[in-house]
Amino acid sequence: MLFRLLPKTFSGSRGSLRFPSGKRIGMVLLIFPLFTIVFLVNWTFLLLDEIFFPHYRFKKITKSVFIVGVPRTATTFLLESLSADHAAFTGFRLWELVLAPSIIQKYFFAGLLYLDRFMGKPLRRTAALFDKLVFGNFRNIHNMGLGRPEEDEVLLLWCFSSAYLGYFFPEVAASESLIFFDETLTLKKRKHIMRFYYRCVQRHQFVFNRKNEKYFLSKNPTFTGKLNSIRLFFPEAKLLYTLRTPYRTIPATISLNASIYSAFSKLPEKYPLKSAIKAGIIRLYKMADNALKSWPPAQQRIVPFNLISRNPETELKHIYVFLGLPVTEKTAAAFNAIQVKANQYKSGHRYNTNTETDELEIKTELDFIINGPYSNDIG
Numbered sequence: 001m002l003f004r005l006l007p008k009t010f011s012g013s014r015g016s017l018r019f020p021s022g023k024r025i026g027m028v029l030l031i032f033p034l035f036t037i038v039f040l041v042n043w044t045f046l047l048l049d050e051i052f053f054p055h056y057r058f059k060k061i062t063k064s065v066f067i068v069g070v071p072r073t074a075t076t077f078l079l080e081s082l083s084a085d086h087a088a089f090t091g092f093r094l095w096e097l098v099l100a101p102s103i104i105q106k107y108f109f110a111g112l113l114y115l116d117r118f119m120g121k122p123l124r125r126t127a128a129l130f131d132k133l134v135f136g137n138f139r140n141i142h143n144m145g146l147g148r149p150e151e152d153e154v155l156l157l158w159c160f161s162s163a164y165l166g167y168f169f170p171e172v173a174a175s176e177s178l179i180f181f182d183e184t185l186t187l188k189k190r191k192h193i194m195r196f197y198y199r200c201v202q203r204h205q206f207v208f209n210r211k212n213e214k215y216f217l218s219k220n221p222t223f224t225g226k227l228n229s230i231r232l233f234f235p236e237a238k239l240l241y242t243l244r245t246p247y248r249t250i251p252a253t254i255s256l257n258a259s260i261y262s263a264f265s266k267l268p269e270k271y272p273l274k275s276a277i278k279a280g281i282i283r284l285y286k287m288a289d290n291a292l293k294s295w296p297p298a299q300q301r302i303v304p305f306n307l308i309s310r311n312p313e314t315e316l317k318h319i320y321v322f323l324g325l326p327v328t329e330k331t332a333a334a335f336n337a338i339q340v341k342a343n344q345y346k347s348g349h350r351y352n353t354n355t356e357t358d359e360l361e362i363k364t365e366l367d368f369i370i371n372g373p374y375s376n377d378i379g
Contacts, residue, residue, distance in 0.1 A: 069242030
């Protein structure tokens with residue numbers, strides 16, 4: 001994948017997101033050396049894990065929850081609502097995904113954060129400043145921060161197999177194949193990539209959930225194309241599938257992707273790759289629908305957008321019942337606080353719903369969702 005994508009860093013077409021504009025060249029000169037350094041450091045420590053902590057591989061993942069759904073379906077809101085219960089859930093935060101995929105790095109940074117509390121929290125203040133400078137206004141679309149729970153698709157960057165590569169290498173078939181993972185990659189490649197991911201989860205559990213008392217919690221819209229592969233490696237996993245009307249998710253994703261593309265390239269138009277994004281979201285809806293048919297009903301729950309965004313208190317209680325977790329007075333109070341916050345929330349993501357998407361085509365392709373059993377609750 002590395003050698004297939006690197007020659008595609010630039011394109012001679014002026015209408016391409018990979019055209020060598022000043023911004024594109026600048027981002028390549030910044031990201032390539034930085035990524036290479038972090039890549040080499042992380043892999044050095046990942047290999048050292050095999051010497052000093054080889055028994056981490058015996059760590060079984062017996063309790064896991066995967067939040068999936070196409071983009072803009074409240075997956076982040078659901079992740080943050082559940083991960084706030086530290087007694088019931090554990091999962092990756094951004095600092096761990098980027099700077100500490102190995103056990104040794106986790107112990108090192110966890111030690112630093114422990115000491116930071118006794119030193120007036122200078123590291124946390126520095127991290128807050130970093131978040132503000134690097135993520136800036138993008139946090140109005142997707143709330144990001146080094147200390148926040150984040151999509152562990154990031155881990156697959158370290159084996160150069162992340163669907164996120166499509167943002168830096170748009171319009172390239174090789175990167176697009178990683179989005180539709182289960183349909184486009186061979187079983188051998190899928191197993192190879194998912195085995196790396198599984199080892200990363202084992203490392204997290206080894207450090208942060210040694211006794212398997214908590215659910216491992218993962219949230220990734222990109223995993224919507226990996227549901228069959230998840231089932232291969234996490235056969236006991238529970239699935240929360242967030243569902244929202246494609247009339248909203250498709251234009252919202254087109255807008256979201258434009259914001260991400262603009263970080264790496266000069267946009268040739270306001271909403272680039274509209275048709276490809278629309279087709280991709282339609283395909284992911286269909287892939288998820290087909291994959292869910294092979295998951296046992298007791299291991300999956302559909303979470304309609306309106307229910308989790310407008311009435312999260314009730315929906316979170318249903319999710320706890322689904323997961324076999326008790327709703328204590330403490331969690332009930334937390335759910336109520338989330339409800340109050342949801343009632344006051346206004347999204348900072350402003351986008352034009354008319355992004356030249358053909359609603360007739362959407363209805364034709366996704367009528368099983370638009371007029372399906374959850375049609376009144378998907379927004």
